[in-house]
Amino acid sequence: MTSTQTVDASAVTRALKNATTTASHAPSIHNTQPWRWRAHGDQLDLLLDESRTLAVADPDRRLAILSCGAALHHALISLAADGLHATVARLPEPTRPGHLATIRVDARMPVDPAAIRHLQTVGLRHTDRRTVSGTAVDADSLRSIAAAAESQQTQLHVLRPLQVLGLASATDHAQHVEADDPAWQAELDDWTGGTRPLGTGIPGTVIPREASPTMVPGRDFGRAGGMAIADTHDRAAVFAILYGPGDGVLDWLRAGEALSAGWLKATELGVCVVPMSSAIEVTVTRESVRHLLAGLGHPYLVLRFGVLDSDTAGPPRTPRLPTVQIVEQP
Numbered sequence: 001m002t003s004t005q006t007v008d009a010s011a012v013t014r015a016l017k018n019a020t021t022t023a024s025h026a027p028s029i030h031n032t033q034p035w036r037w038r039a040h041g042d043q044l045d046l047l048l049d050e051s052r053t054l055a056v057a058d059p060d061r062r063l064a065i066l067s068c069g070a071a072l073h074h075a076l077i078s079l080a081a082d083g084l085h086a087t088v089a090r091l092p093e094p095t096r097p098g099h100l101a102t103i104r105v106d107a108r109m110p111v112d113p114a115a116i117r118h119l120q121t122v123g124l125r126h127t128d129r130r131t132v133s134g135t136a137v138d139a140d141s142l143r144s145i146a147a148a149a150e151s152q153q154t155q156l157h158v159l160r161p162l163q164v165l166g167l168a169s170a171t172d173h174a175q176h177v178e179a180d181d182p183a184w185q186a187e188l189d190d191w192t193g194g195t196r197p198l199g200t201g202i203p204g205t206v207i208p209r210e211a212s213p214t215m216v217p218g219r220d221f222g223r224a225g226g227m228a229i230a231d232t233h234d235r236a237a238v239f240a241i242l243y244g245p246g247d248g249v250l251d252w253l254r255a256g257e258a259l260s261a262g263w264l265k266a267t268e269l270g271v272c273v274v275p276m277s278s279a280i281e282v283t284v285t286r287e288s289v290r291h292l293l294a295g296l297g298h299p300y301l302v303l304r305f306g307v308l309d310s311d312t313a314g315p316p317r318t319p320r321l322p323t324v325q326i327v328e329q330p
């Protein structure tokens with residue numbers, strides 16, 4: 001590694017810009033993209049943008065911060081692929097919890113081939129809500145995905161068949177609670193369906209046309225989308241829970257970094273991932289999911305893994321906000 005002085009300032013500026021562009025591809029709850037970046041010198045601050053959070057479904061900002069963690073991981077991949085070493089201070093200002101991280105570029109380093117591969121995968125990763133095929137997800141792939149998540153200090157627990165029944169019941173209950181709450185539905189309507197010309201939210205084109213027979217119900221968007229799905233049962237789907245010892249802002253941020261690391265690894269292995277957060281959003285069902293972990297820790301997000309039928313085309317990409325809208329310049 002060489003010292004900071006040898007990193008050309010304009011190269012750093014360019015790399016930080018690349019990092020924010022790469023981060024914009026990160027997954028987020030309802031595609032809210034609840035992050036904002038502030039670039040200054042060799043530093044990039046990651047801030048929670050309250051204007052793109054879900055007051056009803058996510059009052060603690062758990063899922064928004066998790067989404068920001070995924071964006072942070074994407075940004076770090078970009079810097080590593082540009083051959084730059086960066087240090088990260090998570091929650092650098094204890095009195096300002098919305099300041100989630102500061103990334104500081106401090107040296108040049110050899111370009112990491114794994115980072116180049118992950119950077120390419122960022123462009124391929126997306127949420128595909130189609131029914132999974134009958135092909136099983138192999139145990140080695142699951143172990144590699146879990147190891148990728150665990151490299152970010154968050155664990156992944158793969159559910160056994162009986163536990164999947166418990167998850168199915170919790171998710172079903174959560175979706176009923178949400179469907180019965182007009183404020184919840186109004187917020188869901190604000191963020192999902194339609195054409196989404198502003199670059200936020202989930203367009204109808206990636207929402208299933210109808211519910212397919214599944215063990216654990218997929219997100220009830222409250223309206224039909226335009227995406228055709230197979231009407232076969234998703235028997236080969238595997239369900240897992242991202243979890244950890246605490247239930248605070250730092251844990252959620254790290255969980256988002258783990259989500260990104262695990263999802264990119266899964267994409268590289270041909271495994272499809274769908275996050276399922278309904279049961280986490282409702283307090284009582286989050287507690288039921290915690291019981292499935294039998295004292296191991298607090299649940300952050302449920303994930304569905306599966307293999308998709310490669311003969312049919314996947315859904316279109318979900319749009320993103322233009323980068324200028326998420327980066328504050330000094």
Ligand SMILES: Cc1cc2nc3c(=O)[nH]c(=O)nc-3n(C[C@H](O)[C@H](O)[C@H](O)COP(=O)(O)O)c2cc1C
Pocket residue numbers: 025026027028029030031063064066067070125126127128129201202218219274275276277278301317318
């Ligand atoms: C914290 C979190 C929770 C999510 N929850 C769900 C969910 O319950 N159901 C679902 O279909 N997608 C869920 N998603 C996927 C997002 O809708 C998706 O990432 C976003 O629309 C952007 O699309 P993309 O992943 O294709 O880039 C979630 C994503 C995150 C990061």
